[in-house]
Amino acid sequence: MKSAVFALVVACAAANAPAIAQSIWSPRINRTNGVATLVRFHADLPSAQSTYGNMIAPANHFVSGLEYTPDGRMWAxxxxxxxxxxxxxxxxxPGTSAITQVGQPIGLATNEQITDLSWNPVxxxxxxxxxxxxxxxxxxxLNFNIADGSIASAQTLTSPNxxxxxxxxxxRANGEYLLLDLFNNMVARNDDAGIVFLGDVISFTAGxxxxxxxxxxTGTVWYTSFRITNALQGAGVAELRIIDTTTGADTLxxxxxxxxxxxxxxAVEPDVNHCPADVTSDSQVDDADFVSFASQYDALECGTPSMTGGCSADFNFDGAVDDADFVLFAIAYDVLVCP
Ligand SMILES: [Ca+2]
Ligand SMILES: [Ca+2]
Ligand SMILES: [Ca+2]
Incomplete structure (x- = not known):
């Protein structure tokens, strides 16, 4: 009898167990010597970090942003x-954490600094x-060309006041950007050509x-913050927070x-789809998938109104569905069965 109760408890616990938390990766910069180390942690105990290799930038430069493409490649x-x-x-x-420039950001203005990186899924x-x-x-x-690092296009946001x-x-998943503005301790979003400040000033002085x-x-927006505790001494504490995407308020x-x-x-580690050419999710790549591929190929540019399927046929994640993606589709079509 006892063991039956125990078994029931175990079964309930398993059913209610939360999904395994995604790994969050960050460039961790030592404020004393400037050394950047790639680290990984989880939200349930962010102070427990697994350390990987150093990310060595050119002199007088440092790693300011980190992001994945959905195929699991990491970028900075x-x-x-x-x-x-x-x-x-x-x-x-991925083996050493070393960083290599894709190519010069041709088109960068002489007064500009590149402060962070994001993936736009639209x-x-x-x-x-x-x-x-x-x-x-x-x-x-700045929308980077993933093949050569140049600036393929750019959107200028104006803050009038x-x-x-x-x-x-x-x-965000809908293509909307969120910005953290250090001057006003506020979160903003893009709106056409403008910056719209969200309602709440974040709850501390960020430095x-x-x-x-x-x-x-999950849609969660994670924020690796640095809260100033003594401005004169430059002292503060690094903390993980969640941002409310509607109000801009933060939660420690x-x-x-x-x-x-x-x-x-x-950078949140993605669940990689190992059979992306199987658009119909029946574990094989066949003519039904080609119909979907052809529709996306006709639309060409990800994010255009005529694009269908969330641009899922952009298998090399360069912002367009074109011949390079067809080569990848054809390989999967020949194999037929998903790995
Ligand atoms: Ca970012
Ligand atoms: Ca299929
Ligand atoms: Ca492509």
Whole structure:
């Protein structure tokens, strides 16, 4: 009898167990020596970090942003002196954490610094925030060409009343960007060409580089914050928070470990689809999938109104469904059965 009750309790516990929390990755910068280390942690105990290799940026530069493409590749942005073309999009080596510049961000203005990185699941672009070093009335969102690191297109956001200094950017599943503005301690979103401040000022004074990242499975926006505790001494504490995407209010989740480190972004590890060409989800790639592929191929650009299926046929995540994706589709079609 006892064992039957025990078995029932175990079964209930298993049924109610939460889904395994996604890993959050961040560049962790030592404030004393500037060394950036790639770290991974979970929201239930963010101070317990697994450390990986160092992310060595060019002299006078540092890793300011981190993000995944849905295929599990990890990318970073590097920030440096205004206008430096050693800033921009970098690949992160999954084995060593070493970073390599994809290519120069041709089109970056001479007064701009690249402060953070995000993935836009609608346009299928890695997008960085570019801001003027001492704050300005405009911010640019830079859509990188994933193949060569150049700026494929950009959106200029205007803040008519107050200067802004965005140090964090992330994109929601609907394509809307959220920015963390260090000058006003506020979260803003993009609206056509403008910056719209959300209602609540965040609950503390934020200092130095920080980051935003979206969990596209749950919609949660994670914020690796640095709360100033003594402005004269430059002292503060790194903490993990959640941002309310409607009000901009923050909720403290836990300590990231005191005054020593800055965490410049939060990248949520995605669940990778290992058979992306199977649009119909029947575990094989056949003519029905080709019909869907052909529709997306006709629409070409991810994010255009005629694009269907969330641009799922952009298998190489470069913002378009074209011949390069067809090559990948044809390989899967030949194999037929999903791995
Ligand atoms: Ca980010
Ligand atoms: Ca299929
Ligand atoms: Ca593509």
């Amino acid at each position: 942005t590097v920030q440096g002196p205004a206008g430096s073309l050693q800033q921009g999009l970098y690949r992160v080596d 346009t299928h672009r890695l997008t960085g925030s570019a801001t003027v070093a001492n704050g300005a009335f405009t911010t640019r969102l 107050v200067k802004v200094l965005p140090v964090g950017v992330t994109c 130095y580089n920080q980051g935003f990242g979206t969990d596209f499975t 989740v836990g300590s990231l470990g005191g005054n020593t480190f800055l965490f410049t972004d939060a």
